[in-house]
Amino acid sequence: QVQPVESGGGLVQAGGSLRLSCAVSTLTARTFHTGWFRQAPGKEREFVAAISWNAGRTSYADSVKGRFTISRVNANTVNLEINSLKPEDTAVYYCAVDINPWTELGPQPSQYEYWGQGTQVTVSS
Numbered sequence: 137q138v139q140p141v142e143s144g145g146g147l148v149q150a151g152g153s154l155r156l157s158c159a160v161s162t163l164t165a166r167t168f169h170t171g172w173f174r175q176a177p178g179k180e181r182e183f184v185a186a187i188s189w190n191a192g193r194t195s196y197a198d199s200v201k202g203r204f205t206i207s208r209v210n211a212n213t214v215n216l217e218i219n220s221l222k223p224e225d226t227a228v229y230y231c232a233v234d235i236n237p238w239t240e241l242g243p244q245p246s247q248y249e250y251w252g253q254g255t256q257v258t259v260s261s
Contacts, residue, residue, distance in 0.1 A: 137163050161212070170233055205219075
């Protein structure tokens with residue numbers, strides 16, 4: 137069983153920063169890619185960023201490049217630093233795990249087998 141758990145969301149003013157964290161619990165040691173997605177009210181879930189199992193590769197959506205930084209703390213924990221927050225960043229942010237580390241990092245939700253419950257990020261103007 138693989139269970140991602142997000143933390144770090146909250147209410148912040150535009151221009152502020154947040155650090156989201158994803159801690160993945162597993163019954164056995166394993167390697168996996170980790171991705172972040174977000175979903176705003178009335179919109180489809182969209183890719184934000186991803187990092188490979190060994191932190192050798194990262195991928196970002198164009199809309200967040202330069203403001204978001206994904207990093208791997210250890211095999212089971214990934215952070216997402218969000219700077220210069222904008223009201224349009226308001227969404228539920230989800231952590232997802234791809235347990236096939238030999239695959240390329242991808243932006244498609246279907247590539248990720250396990251998902252967390254999400255953490256709310258609200259940016260006030």
